[in-house]
Amino acid sequence: MRYKYIISTAVAAMLAASAQQAFARDLTVVSWGGAYQDAQKKVYFQPFQTATGVKLVDESWDGGIGVLRTKIEGGKSDWDVVQVESDELAIGCDEGLFEKLDYSKIGGKDAYIPASVNDCGIGAILYDFVLAYDSDKLKDAPKSWADFWDTKKYPGKRALRQGPKVNLEIALIADGVAPKDVYKVLATEEGVDRAFKKLDEIKPDLIFWKAGAEPPQLLASGEVVMTAAYNGRITAANAQNNRHFGMSWNGALYTLDSWVILKGSPNLDAAYKFLNFAGAAENQKLLPNYIAYGVPNKAAASMIDPKALDTLPSSEANMANAEQIDTAFWLENNDKLTERFNKWAAK
Amino acid sequence: MSSELGLKAQLRRAGRRRRLQAFALVAPLLAFLLFTFAAPIVCMLWRSVSDPDVAAVLPHTVEQLRAWDGKDVPNDLAFKALAEDLKQAPDGASVAKAARRLNYAISGYRSLLMSARRYDFLDAGGDMKSAFIQHDPRWGETGYWAALKQATGPTTAFYLLAAVDLQKDSAGSIVNAPEEVAIYRDVLLRTFKVSCIITVICLVLGFPVAYMLANALPHHRNLLFIPILLPFWTSLLVRTMAWILLLQKDGPVNKVLQALGIIDHPLSLIFNSFAVYVAMIHVLLPYMILPLYSVMQQIKPSYMNAALSLGARPSVAFIRIYMPLALPGMAAGSLLVLILALGYYITPTLVGGAADQMLSYFIALNTQETSNWGLAAALGVVLLGSTLVLYWIYRRLLGGNQISLG
Numbered sequence: 001m002r003y004k005y006i007i008s009t010a011v012a013a014m015l016a017a018s019a020q021q022a023f024a025r026d027l028t029v030v031s032w033g034g035a036y037q038d039a040q041k042k043v044y045f046q047p048f049q050t051a052t053g054v055k056l057v058d059e060s061w062d063g064g065i066g067v068l069r070t071k072i073e074g075g076k077s078d079w080d081v082v083q084v085e086s087d088e089l090a091i092g093c094d095e096g097l098f099e100k101l102d103y104s105k106i107g108g109k110d111a112y113i114p115a116s117v118n119d120c121g122i123g124a125i126l127y128d129f130v131l132a133y134d135s136d137k138l139k140d141a142p143k144s145w146a147d148f149w150d151t152k153k154y155p156g157k158r159a160l161r162q163g164p165k166v167n168l169e170i171a172l173i174a175d176g177v178a179p180k181d182v183y184k185v186l187a188t189e190e191g192v193d194r195a196f197k198k199l200d201e202i203k204p205d206l207i208f209w210k211a212g213a214e215p216p217q218l219l220a221s222g223e224v225v226m227t228a229a230y231n232g233r234i235t236a237a238n239a240q241n242n243r244h245f246g247m248s249w250n251g252a253l254y255t256l257d258s259w260v261i262l263k264g265s266p267n268l269d270a271a272y273k274f275l276n277f278a279g280a281a282e283n284q285k286l287l288p289n290y291i292a293y294g295v296p297n298k299a300a301a302s303m304i305d306p307k308a309l310d311t312l313p314s315s316e317a318n319m320a321n322a323e324q325i326d327t328a329f330w331l332e333n334n335d336k337l338t339e340r341f342n343k344w345a346a347k
Numbered sequence: 348m349s350s351e352l353g354l355k356a357q358l359r360r361a362g363r364r365r366r367l368q369a370f371a372l373v374a375p376l377l378a379f380l381l382f383t384f385a386a387p388i389v390c391m392l393w394r395s396v397s398d399p400d401v402a403a404v405l406p407h408t409v410e411q412l413r414a415w416d417g418k419d420v421p422n423d424l425a426f427k428a429l430a431e432d433l434k435q436a437p438d439g440a441s442v443a444k445a446a447r448r449l450n451y452a453i454s455g456y457r458s459l460l461m462s463a464r465r466y467d468f469l470d471a472g473g474d475m476k477s478a479f480i481q482h483d484p485r486w487g488e489t490g491y492w493a494a495l496k497q498a499t500g501p502t503t504a505f506y507l508l509a510a511v512d513l514q515k516d517s518a519g520s521i522v523n524a525p526e527e528v529a530i531y532r533d534v535l536l537r538t539f540k541v542s543c544i545i546t547v548i549c550l551v552l553g554f555p556v557a558y559m560l561a562n563a564l565p566h567h568r569n570l571l572f573i574p575i576l577l578p579f580w581t582s583l584l585v586r587t588m589a590w591i592l593l594l595q596k597d598g599p600v601n602k603v604l605q606a607l608g609i610i611d612h613p614l615s616l617i618f619n620s621f622a623v624y625v626a627m628i629h630v631l632l633p634y635m636i637l638p639l640y641s642v643m644q645q646i647k648p649s650y651m652n653a654a655l656s657l658g659a660r661p662s663v664a665f666i667r668i669y670m671p672l673a674l675p676g677m678a679a680g681s682l683l684v685l686i687l688a689l690g691y692y693i694t695p696t697l698v699g700g701a702a703d704q705m706l707s708y709f710i711a712l713n714t715q716e717t718s719n720w721g722l723a724a725a726l727g728v729v730l731l732g733s734t735l736v737l738y739w740i741y742r743r744l745l746g747g748n749q750i751s752l753g
Binding site for chain 1 (some may be wrong): 493527528537702718
């Protein structure tokens, strides 16, 4: 009889102990995976753990405000700090999914470029969607999105990101609209029709990718001859995998990704420590050495290795004919245009 | 006399006790099924019709709109109620949720509502109706107020209608959704077509394999099972990625075909319908073979021998004796493959092109990316409903107990 009581108490104690373990989890930082996250590991995640002794676990995701909404409204959020795109930042902030940031803990608002400062998030990187190709296979380099549409000069398949975002802008630029006027045109119904009609021209040759790591893979395997890609992934493939991919910055579309802290995170102090570390100029200046993305800390801009500057989105040459992705436009129209895009893609 | 009655009562009591014991043994499993199976389905069904977001933050407006006839823009009271509600809203998060819900109905509603919230109408005073319309002319359009009225909840047909490409116009009657965004009927048909074709092909390919397994010598049978079970136990994602590597332009399949001189330049085998069929058949084939095998191995060879000895030709004996005996297995395997194929998500998403996405992809898209859970639940309801209809037709065609897993 006593045996039963001893065993049941032991089991209950073990369950209680394991339940406590479940609450006290390590700081979990989530980013986009692939070559980008590898660069972040070298510049932020590992040095942070060495410098502060705070344990950090990093994971990856592929975006989607629904994922964050599920985690927070479901109550069992296992993420603390997440890197989100600009429209996810806006929606999540409006809906109360993120903690409001106390900038005094991360160096103050003036330390960062104004575009990267937000109530709920602090900018992490500035990056571009560019036209990428394999210069080993294409001797005559494509120079603009119009070349993306030129199937006579550059026969073969092309790849674009799945979804309407960025693709409608690219179609209009290829159709002759100047990058700075793209959103004026897209705001009208005729503009959207024009973009879809332009996309129809190359539809038989189009493949769609979802994850940022796919475009370099598609280029390397020869599956596509040109693709829209994140500029940093292309530079990283060249550096690490001995590739000779080329990029055209003409008509590139840039945007900012931001770090946010999910509401109700149990590791709030550790999260601020991490954001403070990742926001410091001495640490941010190292990121462009591993992956070609711009950083938001004002002081870091002058400390960046000059060799890396040319590959960055923020360099003058690369900004010349680039356009910022209009978050407000996509907030309003993403639902409707996503449905329309899926209908068009399925035809 | 009394002893007889006593016996009857005792018998009843014993019977009841036995039934209670049986129920107590099954109760944990029943609770588990209710919790993990029935409850989530009920939640999903509820989500597809639940519409609480707007009423939660705009209660007075909702009340005013109940009396509205829907013909022209509402009167000043409704505008005043809206201004009051926006001012008294507890936090931005609830307004944002209502704004998102209304944006599903009309694109652009989100910024309309959020900017109205930032402007203090009551402070300005005066005629609320003209103040709103001056702030943004869209407030003077009947369509926007009709969308607001349809979102007042607590339940709505909005998501279920959208899941089959229907919507309600300003007058409240049901019409087809605009052509450019009406995708879900095509997707549903495509899902059923692909699943049915895959089921038939799996049956045709799986029957000979199961026959061979059932009639093989025992020590051969164990060896023959390995190429079926090993892939079956391998991770689904690994197998799908393997197909991408095999079928790509520079992949082994294209290289072999080119080396043999069958083709001149590489075929496009991946990111299209062909790849979807190949990968899904590969993944679902064991689900057809195993039920078929388990039924076939119970068919006594003496039946076939008897048929042959009675003068039937082998083909006739096969069709009239063997096939009807194997029918329960064929039915079970086909049903299993069909239902799995209807809900398949990862394989078509990874190996298919944009025109091959099945219904489950859109459920995932609306759950994760657009965060439109009402529509995702409604699509789930559509999938569940059509699967149940299919199952009912299936049972009617096959008669009562003709489905067996051996």
